[in-house]
Amino acid sequence: MSSDEISIRVEGLGKRYEIYSSPRERLKQFILPPIQRVIGRDVVAHYKEHWALRDISFEIKKGEAFGIVGRNGSGKSTLLQIITGTLAPTVGNVTTKGRIAALLELGSGFNPEFSGRENVYLNAMLLGMTREQVDERFDKIAAFADIGDYLEQPVKTYSSGMLVRLAFAVQVQIDPDILIVDEALAVGDALFQKRCFARIEKLLSDGVTLLFVSHDQESVRTLTHRAILLRGGQEVLTGSSSEVLLSYRKLLHEEESSYFSRLAPKQTTASNGSKKPAASNSANKGTSLPGRSDNLSFGDGGIEVTAVQTFDADGETCAVFYPGDPVKIRVRCHSTITTDRINVSIRIRSREGIKIYSWGTLNQDMQVLNGALGGEVFWTREIQENEDFDVWFECSCTLGPNLYEIQAAISYEGKPDYTEQRILHWKDEAAFFQTLMRQNEYAFGGMTDLRMKAMW
CATH class of the missing domain: 2.70.50.60 (abc- transporter (atp binding component) like domain)
Known part of the structure; x- marks a missing residue:
């Protein structure tokens, strides 16, 4: 595949954390290894390694919708943070092409003391827009967020739903080449979620690349073409969304069965x-x-x-x-x-x-x-x-x-x-x-027949 067709390339990605049992061990790690190297002694580590990600590789084409699924702690958020550049990998490389809009943690990039209006300008300009561009699009941002007079109130007074409304409204107005969404839409109400999914589908039709993370399997199946399943920071499967979601259901079933097997004998009477x-x-x-x-x-x-x-x-x-x-x-x-x-x-x-x-x-x-x-x-x-x-x-x-x-x-x-x-x-x-439908006898549009009646 030509490199011009690739929007995101992840190669041999790994992220390691050093876990210390106490501040004393952290101090030892800071002081002793350099001394041990100077005097020619073996270096002793005073921490335990935890690999949040290990050996992850995949490619996403321009305009493709790609899902990431896995249980909590599987490494999904760590992977997204590395792709967006807010976290550095321990090993491996990530290459992205174009402007990235990321909806990760609620309220990230917002100043809680500023009003919603002030945060719109602050957030949009941090994402690369000029003040004149924000002026031009402010009415669209405010209309999409639909939080009324709260737009003039400090963000610290917002509910989680209002935060994600404002954050999403800003992100989708910067004309991104890559849109990354991580579970944030789950806190919105049903009407706002409908607007968000409609906007995401419009961006996809315009050729925007989508990286979507959600525990809602039907949303992943509907929005994405391919997906990757993570477990314990490692890749289980990359393939079509339907194949990956079936493997995800199997994984959930296996872990549930393993849990119950520790609580009960093989047979109960x-x-x-x-x-x-x-x-x-x-x-x-x-x-x-x-x-x-x-x-x-x-x-x-x-x-x-x-x-x-x-x-x-x-x-x-x-x-x-x-x-x-x-x-x-x-x-x-x-x-x-x-x-x-x-x-x-x-x-x-x-x-x-x-x-x-x-x-x-x-x-x-x-x-x-x-x-x-x-x-x-x-x-x-x-x-x-x-x-x-x-x-x-x-x-x-x-x-x-x-x-x-x-x-x-x-x-x-x-x-x-x-x-x-x-x-x-x-x-x-x-x-x-x-x-099938016999158009000349009985017809309706949509997925299901509501048996509607007309009266006049």
């Missing part, structure tokens, strides 16, 4: 003598299960999804539906344990990777248990060892024309409210179906 699944103690060895592809499945095991199919109103297999058509989805399962407290669920995603809907047997059970619906509770049903069973999901098609993916999952729910969940088997790309 219920009051009726049946065995219930405990967390796998082999989580760190990988938890892929049989299915369409090992790369698309994970879980603790015990019960697995063996097949997912879609059917029409007559019970015939069908993969194409029109608005109003009945849709039936069958999830076929096989159990190798005896247990209850099981939830079978599905998630429907569009071709673009946007989650449209998720629902499971536990959602219906919750209604039954609360008296809002009659019927049996699946959560209390005892699944037998070596049992094959089906769960059917039925709905009316209200989706717009698109290709849709069905993900299927089986989970053990300690309580009937999703607060104690462990995944036994998760399966991406379990099935696909398509929706």
